Amino acid sequence: MIHRVEASLTPRDVSWKGNLGKGWDVFNVFRVNGNSFLFSLKSSNGNVQIHEVESNGKLGSKVYQNDWSSGWTTVESYEIAGNTFLFLLKESTGDVHIHKMNNNGTIGSKVSDLNWSSGWTTAKLFIVGGKSYLFLLK
Numbered sequence: 791m792i793h794r795v796e797a798s799l800t801p802r803d804v805s806w807k808g809n810l811g812k813g814w815d816v817f818n819v820f821r822v823n824g825n826s827f828l829f830s831l832k833s834s835n836g837n838v839q840i841h842e843v844e845s846n847g848k849l850g851s852k853v854y855q856n857d858w859s860s861g862w863t864t865v866e867s868y869e870i871a872g873n874t875f876l877f878l879l880k881e882s883t884g885d886v887h888i889h890k891m892n893n894n895g896t897i898g899s900k901v902s903d904l905n906w907s908s909g910w911t912t913a914k915l916f917i918v919g920g921k922s923y924l925f926l927l928k
């Protein structure tokens with residue numbers, strides 16, 4: 791369900807109410823080229839879908855679908871120099887993939903493939919003073 795909210799996070803009208811199906815447990819909303827998209831992942835089997843989010847808050851058409859390996863537990867998006875990137879992490883192995891997103895909301899080229907130590911439960915990307923930072927928690 792998607793609600794329009796105000797600064798206090800008080801829910802107003804429902805923009806979208808639907809059913810993605812069972813098992814979807816990792817989500818991220820990102821923007822590319824002025825458009826919003828919802829990334830959805832089933833960590834249990836690696837199913838991935840990306841839907842456009844319309845300007846009225848409704849879930850729009852599916853722009854991407856693929857089957858990845860299972861175990862991805864964290865997804866974050868961030869923007870650097872006008873480009874949007876998707877950060878993916880597997881808590882159990884420490885595998886990290888970073889993809890540049892295409893202008894149509896689909897997954898673009900992999901720009902980084904890293905292997906960190908396992909056990910990272912939280913990753914949050916944020917900007918302060920025009921500089922990008924990554925918060926990690928084990």
